[in-house]
Amino acid sequence: MAAFGSVFMPQMALTRFEQGAWSTPQIVPADSISLHPGAHVLHYASTCFEGLKAFKHSDGSINLFRMEKNVARLIQSSELLSLPQPDAATLSQMIIDIVRQYASDVPEPPGSMYIRPTHIGTEAAIGKAAAPTATSMLYVLLSPVGDYFAGGSKPLRLLLEQNGARCAAHMGMVKSGGNYASALQPILKARASVQADQVLFCPGGDVQETGAANFLLIDGNEIITKALDSSFLHGVTRDSVLTLARDMGMIVSERELSVAELLERAAKPGTEAALSGTAAVLTPVGTLIADGVEHKVGSGEAGPATLKLRQALNDIQWGKASDKHGWLTRI
Ligand SMILES: Cc1ncc(COP(=O)(O)O)c(C=O)c1O
Numbered sequence: 001m002a003a004f005g006s007v008f009m010p011q012m013a014l015t016r017f018e019q020g021a022w023s024t025p026q027i028v029p030a031d032s033i034s035l036h037p038g039a040h041v042l043h044y045a046s047t048c049f050e051g052l053k054a055f056k057h058s059d060g061s062i063n064l065f066r067m068e069k070n071v072a073r074l075i076q077s078s079e080l081l082s083l084p085q086p087d088a089a090t091l092s093q094m095i096i097d098i099v100r101q102y103a104s105d106v107p108e109p110p111g112s113m114y115i116r117p118t119h120i121g122t123e124a125a126i127g128k129a130a131a132p133t134a135t136s137m138l139y140v141l142l143s144p145v146g147d148y149f150a151g152g153s154k155p156l157r158l159l160l161e162q163n164g165a166r167c168a169a170h171m172g173m174v175k176s177g178g179n180y181a182s183a184l185q186p187i188l189k190a191r192a193s194v195q196a197d198q199v200l201f202c203p204g205g206d207v208q209e210t211g212a213a214n215f216l217l218i219d220g221n222e223i224i225t226k227a228l229d230s231s232f233l234h235g236v237t238r239d240s241v242l243t244l245a246r247d248m249g250m251i252v253s254e255r256e257l258s259v260a261e262l263l264e265r266a267a268k269p270g271t272e273a274a275l276s277g278t279a280a281v282l283t284p285v286g287t288l289i290a291d292g293v294e295h296k297v298g299s300g301e302a303g304p305a306t307l308k309l310r311q312a313l314n315d316i317q318w319g320k321a322s323d324k325h326g327w328l329t330r331i
Helices: 040-044 067-080 088-101 177-194 236-247 259-266 304-317
Strands: 011-018 026-029 047-049 052-056 062-065 112-121 136-145 156-161 198-201 214-219 222-225 251-254 272-277 281-290 293-296 328-330
Touching: 011 088, 026 088, 040 112, 047 067, 047 177, 062 088, 067 088, 067 112, 067 236, 088 112, 088 136, 156 177, 177 198, 214 236, 214 259, 222 236, 236 251, 236 272, 236 281, 236 304, 259 281, 259 293, 272 304, 281 304
Parallel strands: 156 198, 156 281, 222 251
Antiparallel strands: 011 026, 011 136, 047 112, 052 062, 052 112, 062 328, 112 136, 214 222, 214 272, 272 281, 281 293
């Protein structure tokens, strides 16, 4: 299987915002758009996107996972970036239409169709550094993906970054390209210096998230993760895993978690940690590196609670367990 997200379906769904209104969505070739070199997005980063998946069940049906949540987050990101407001019903229909078109290309589990709605400011206006774009483009790209764990789910090594932040504090809840650009140098340095897989951003000792996933600590029957605020992305997988944890009778603590508490709890034998995200699902974390010292999380291996929660989530996505929270949209 090719690298995650490097293969695209040849067509996408697209609508444009021009003269104050959205055009009727169309299905167009995925490589058909052109942009003026002065487009707002290319200079002032007026861009946001989403990532969700469609799953094929054994009865052949295609099912979108928590589409409403992703649509709502794209609308929220658009608002916080002063982009035109997409319409939830229209965007949902665009997603359904393009996935239906490629229903036969949705891979069997453990693969899926990764869906990437993207919204960009298109106005050719390099004088608008402090003004919103008047025009935009919203499109839905599709990329068939395999199992993220194809190389085995080896527990990750995370470098704890206690000085720098992933992005500006008020931008964390916006799923915008600039935040990923901002996190890239710390991630590359962490890879080169301590062979870390990811950076866990903990500005001032506040445990937030990694470059592309949320962070969960599991200590016995309790699952601890940062309470929602504007500083980090409100992951749909995070919300789903916490819901499943509650269903299993676990105590869910959404609150501040300091690096000191994290390291203290990680030193206990049964402690587990994991990253949650649409791509990673729930990936175990085995090692935390803080101030040049390596700390194992519990045994340093994938723990039973992490594997059980991941299985419970996959079972719903793959249609092997009942969808009691109504998370799937069958199309
Ligand atoms: C910065 C960041 N945090 C968290 C997540 C997890 O979000 P979700 O579970 O909605 O995929 C992502 C995933 O895209 C992300 O990029």
